[in-house]
Amino acid sequence: MAHSPKILVVLTSHDKLGDTGKPTGWYLSELAHPYQILTEHGFTLTLASPAGGAAPLDPASVDAASSDPVSTAFLxxxxxxxxxxxxAPLASFLGRADDFAALFFPGGHGPMFDLAADPACQALVAEFAAKDKVVAAVCHGPAALLGVKISSGAAGGGAGEAYLRGKRVTGFSNAEEEEIGLGGVVPFLLEDRLTEVVGKGGKYVKAAEKWAEKVVVDGKLITGQNPASAKGVAEAIVEAVAGA
Known part of the structure; x- marks a missing residue:
């Protein structure tokens, strides 16, 4: 593999879980497990967020990972x-897709509130797509891809076709959201929105059982359903970059 290829990792800047008064942010294991896999394969990770500065780590994800040696070692x-x-501020990476081998969005509920509607995020994804770069997301991370528009020969988030149109994707399922009691808290259900955006030519795919690993690869697009899928998403990134 080429000298220390780089992955741009975009974390949420959002730290409030709707109007519940509870904190949220990015999900620990969905960064920790990919970090282990990617660094072991010689990648370096650069972290960005919409606001720059501190990206909030969901404290519930720290509790959930208390018996996960990979996550505790990462911390x-x-x-x-x-x-x-x-x-770094996410917008500072616009025009720099050539500096990176892939773009990766960990989940946590935060991305549902900010990345899903962030114009700079949408423009960044469109730029990576236009450069035929790997774009990956896990759990609620695919929310960052929902509003992305692409047009042939042009990067940017302007008018055009939905990036996800006609693609096979996955992301946090309605059943998983309801099981943790947040179906009425999130601004939308990710499974429903992904199904809508991919259209009749695409397909939302999920594991046969809730919380089971599911990774879906469609060309240079890699998505994972839930926290259990984070390691598999990272392994798919490694494979996709190696085959580029």
């Missing part, structure tokens, strides 16, 4: 200087 490794506390 321990970065305890002195957490890179998610000093992310």
């Amino acid at each position: 321990a490794q970065h305890r002195a200087a957490p890179p998610w506390e000093r992310t």
